Structures are given as C-alpha cells and as structure tokens.
Amino acid sequence: MKKVFVILLLIIVGYFLAGTFNLIPFGENRIAGNDQGEKVASYYLHNTKEKTSVANVVTAIVVNYRGFDTLGEVTVLFLATTGLGSILFRRKEDDEEVERINKPSSSLVTTGSRILFPLIALLGIYVFIHGHLTPGGGFQGGAIIATGFLLMLLSYKNFHASHKALTWVESLAGISFVMIGFWGLISSNSFLQNIPEVGQLNQLLSGGVIPVIYIAVGFKVAAELTGVLDILLNIKPKK
Amino acid sequence: MQDFGQYTNIITTGVYGSAIALILIGLYAVLVKKHLTKIVIGLSIIDAGVHLLFIAIGYITGGTAPIFSPGNENMAEKMVDPVPQALVLTAIVIGFATTAVALSLVIRLYKHHNTARIDQIKTLKW
Numbered sequence: 518m519k520k521v522f523v524i525l526l527l528i529i530v531g532y533f534l535a536g537t538f539n540l541i542p543f544g545e546n547r548i549a550g551n552d553q554g555e556k557v558a559s560y561y562l563h564n565t566k567e568k569t570s571v572a573n574v575v576t577a578i579v580v581n582y583r584g585f586d587t588l589g590e591v592t593v594l595f596l597a598t599t600g601l602g603s604i605l606f607r608r609k610e611d612d613e614e615v616e617r618i619n620k621p622s623s624s625l626v627t628t629g630s631r632i633l634f635p636l637i638a639l640l641g642i643y644v645f646i647h648g649h650l651t652p653g654g655g656f657q658g659g660a661i662i663a664t665g666f667l668l669m670l671l672s673y674k675n676f677h678a679s680h681k682a683l684t685w686v687e688s689l690a691g692i693s694f695v696m697i698g699f700w701g702l703i704s705s706n707s708f709l710q711n712i713p714e715v716g717q718l719n720q721l722l723s724g725g726v727i728p729v730i731y732i733a734v735g736f737k738v739a740a741e742l743t744g745v746l747d748i749l750l751n752i753k754p755k756k
Numbered sequence: 757m758q759d760f761g762q763y764t765n766i767i768t769t770g771v772y773g774s775a776i777a778l779i780l781i782g783l784y785a786v787l788v789k790k791h792l793t794k795i796v797i798g799l800s801i802i803d804a805g806v807h808l809l810f811i812a813i814g815y816i817t818g819g820t821a822p823i824f825s826p827g828n829e830n831m832a833e834k835m836v837d838p839v840p841q842a843l844v845l846t847a848i849v850i851g852f853a854t855t856a857v858a859l860s861l862v863i864r865l866y867k868h869h870n871t872a873r874i875d876q877i878k879t880l881k882w
Contacts, residue, residue, distance in 0.1 A: 523787045527780045534776045538809070543768035544817030548837050558839050562832045566824055574822035574835070578842040590846050597853030604860045652823065656849050719826055738849075745856050749863075 570715040571649045571724040579654065580727045580734075584709040587730075588694060591737060595691065598741045605748055622672040630672040637665035645735030649724045655731040659738025666743040670750050678747045683740045690737035697726050697733075771812045778805030792862040792872045796855060803851040807844045814840035 550559035561574055561582065571577040579587055644651075645658030669676045701710030709730075716723035778801055785798025814837035820828065822838040866872045869879075 520788060523784060526787070527784055530783065531776055531780050534779065535772070538772045538776070541813060543771060543812060544815055546816045546819075548816070549833070558837045561838055562822065562835055566829070566832070572824040574824070574838040575841045575845065578838055579845055583842060586846065590849055593850055594853050597857050600857050601860045604857070604864055650823075650825075652821065654845075656845060718824060718829065742852075749856075749859070 566718060568715075569711055569724055569727065570718045571727055572719050573649055573652065573654075575652075576649045576654055576727065576731065577724075580730050581709070581711055584698070584730070587734070588698065588709075591691065591694065591734060594738065594741050595687070598744050601745055601748055621674045626672045630668045634665050634669055637668065638662050641665065641735070641739065645731055646728065647721070648731040648735075649728050650719060650721070655734030656738050658735040659740075660742060662735075662739035663742030663746060666739075667746050670746060677751075678743050680744065680747070683744045683747075686736050687740040687744075690733040690740070693733045694730055694737070697730055701726070771815075772809070775805050775808040775812060778802070778808060781805075790873045790875050792865065792874060793859075795874075796858045796862060799858065800851065800855055803847070803855075807847060807851075810840045810844045810847070814838075 548556050548558035548562070550556040553560070561578055565571060565574045565577045569577045569581055571581070641658045641661035643658075644653040644661055645655045648654030648658065666678060670678070698709040701712075702708045704710070704712070709726075711725040711727065715725045722728075782798045782801030782803075782805060785801065786795050789795055789798065816834075816836045818834070819836035820831055820834055822835040822841070824831070862872055865877070869877045871877065
C-alpha cells in the first residue's frame with residue numbers, strides 16, 4: 518500500500534520536473550553576450566583570459582571570482598571531518614587494540630599497491646598543480662591522493678595514517694589559504710584579490726595566486742579525505 | 757558547429773530524462789527502503805541526478821569545454837556555460853561531506869541498536 522502511494526508521488530514529482538525542464542531548451546546558447554557583463558557567464562568567458570590569464574575558466578571562477586565561496590566550502594569539508602571524528606570518537610581502553618575489520622590481503626595485492634601508491638600520489642599532485650591549465654584542480658587531485666591512501670589502508674592491515682601529520686597538513690593548508698586572502702586585502706584592498714602580474718597564458722607559472730591557492734586546497738582535501746577514510750575503516754568491530 | 761538536426765529532441769529527452777530518472781530512483785530509495793545505508797545511497801543518487809541536471813542546463817550545442825588550451829585561445833564564443841560547472845564542483849564536495857556525516861550517524865545507530873533497519877529500531881519516536 519505504501520509503495521503505491523510512493524509511486525504515485527514519484528509520478529507527480531516526475532511529471533512536474535519534466536514539465537519544468539521541458540521549458541528550458543537543451544543546448545540553447547543562453548549566454549551569448551559581450552564582455553561588458555551583460556550576462557555573467559559571457560563576462561567570465563571574455564575577461565578571464567586577460568584579467569587572470571588562467572586557461573581553465575572553471576578554475577578562475579572557483580578560486581578567483583568565487584574564491585570566498587570556496588573558502589566556505591573548504592570550511593564545510595573541515596567541519597564534516599571534525600563532525601565525523603566527534604561522532605565516531607571512542608576512547609581507547611588500555612588493553613584492547615583497534616582492529617581493522619577487513620581480512621589481511623595476499624602478497625600480490627600488498628606488493629602491487631606498494632608500487633601503485635607513489636604513482637597515484639604523483640598523479641594527484643600533477644592534477645592539482647595543473648589545475649589552472651587542464652581539467653582538474655585541488656578537489657580532484659586531493660580525492661585522487663586519498664584513493665591512494667585508501668588502497669594502502671585496504672591492503673595493509675597495520676597501515677595507519679598519522680593523525681598528527683594529517684592535522685598539520687590540513688591546518689597549514691587552511692591557514693595559507695586565509696593568509697593569501699589577507700595578502701590580497703592588504704595589497705589591493707580586497708580579500709583574495711589576485712596580484713596584478715598574472716603571467717603568460719598557458720604557462721605553468723601563470724594566474725598569480727590561483728595555482729598557489731589550488732595547491733593548498735589540494736593538500737587540505739587530501740588530508741581531510743584520508744582522515745575520513747582512516748576513521749571509517751578503523752571502527753572497532755562489535756564483540 | 758555540428759548540427760544534430762532531428763536528434764536534438766532525443767538528446768534533450770535523454771539527458772533531462774536520465775537526470776530526472778536518477779532523482780526519482782533516489783527518492784524512491786529514500787521513501788521505501790528500510791535499511792539506513794540504502795537511504796544514504798538514495799540521497800547520493802539524488803545528488804548525482806541534480807548534478808547532471810545542472811550540467812545539462814549549462815550545455816550549448818556544439819560547445820567546447822571552457823578551457824583556453826593551446827589552439828583554443830579565441831574560442832570564447834563557442835564555450836559552454838562555466839558557472840554551473842563551478843557550482844557542481846562545489847556541490848560534489850558538499851555532497852561527499854554530507855554523505856560521510858550521514859554514514860557516521862548510521863554507524864552510531866547500528867552500534868547502539870544492533871540493527872540499521874529503521875523498522876526494527878523500537879525506540880524511534882516522532
């Protein structure tokens with residue numbers, strides 16, 4: 518009986534969603550405009566190249582035009598990690614050792630992951646260093662590095678990410694983001710203002726402070742996701 | 757500009773349709789399933805549907821990615837809308853954070869009640 522009501526509700530919701538999006542034609546050019554800010558998207562597309570010299574417009578929006586928003590987003594991620602830790606926190610009794618739930622892996626898996634882990638970390642670092650030139654950036658690169666740590670956590674029973682090191686990396690990255698923001702505030706009267714010498718388009722050293730911020734975000738996201746994985750995998754099994 | 761011609765309608769229905777289908781599947785899981793982990797998975801599926809809808813709204817027929825890669829420096833007229841992509845980048849991260857917190861709450865409930873099925877948690881009250 519309940520399922521009938523739910524399916525009826527889903528049909529109504531689906532009908533109105535489809536009706537709404539039927540009014541928005543797919544693939545229509547709604548952002549055509551000049552570079553004077555007639556449409557916000559066309560303003561970004563026409564001015565990013567000259568004003569920030571960052572090749573990836575999405576990076577320019579995320580880190581520069583909406584950089585304050587990204588600072589809030591990073592804060593939300595930090596709060597989620599802290600909340601996770603405080604929800605699952607358990608004082609360790611002296612005699613019992615925290616046990617990993619998964620079984621020990623075979624030597625094939627452990628050797629393979631030992632070879633793969635540095636390569637995965639290198640790929641993640643590449644992705645967030647080139648965040649202003651290629652598709653990618655701090656969040657994606659951080660997530661890739663965290664998958665490398667997940668591989669190690671799954672294949673080695675005794676592998677633990679050092680929480681002290683994770684906290685240090687996370688704090689330093691967050692502080693450097695805020696400090697870059699204050700640097701912009703002091704030097705050009707606006708929080709997170711980019712410095713004027715932005716460099717050449719499509720060079721590694723271009724975009725002013727944008728790559729620096731994205732590298733900080735990459736380290737922060739990697740540390741936070743690794744912390745989340747470590748907490749979730751190290752839950753003591755119920756006796 | 758490629759001209760998709762008569763296929764435009766099919767593509768429209770397909771992209772919007774699959775996004776709306778993802779949202780409805782997730783909503784079904786949230787409303788009907790009893791296991792809390794499945795409810796969290798349903799919320800993630802709703803997330804994915806909303807992200808697809810966002811990206812689909814920003815798409816322009818024949819447009820390129822909003823990146824001025826070498827050789828593409830003067831393509832600003834042809835690029836798709838970058839704003840929804842930036843918003844979805846934010847939304848994915850926030851979705852991850854909420855999923856992690858929800859899963860930790862599920863783990864706590866499981867430890868406390870010895871079950872993660874909401875119909876077996878007797879002390880649950882309105």
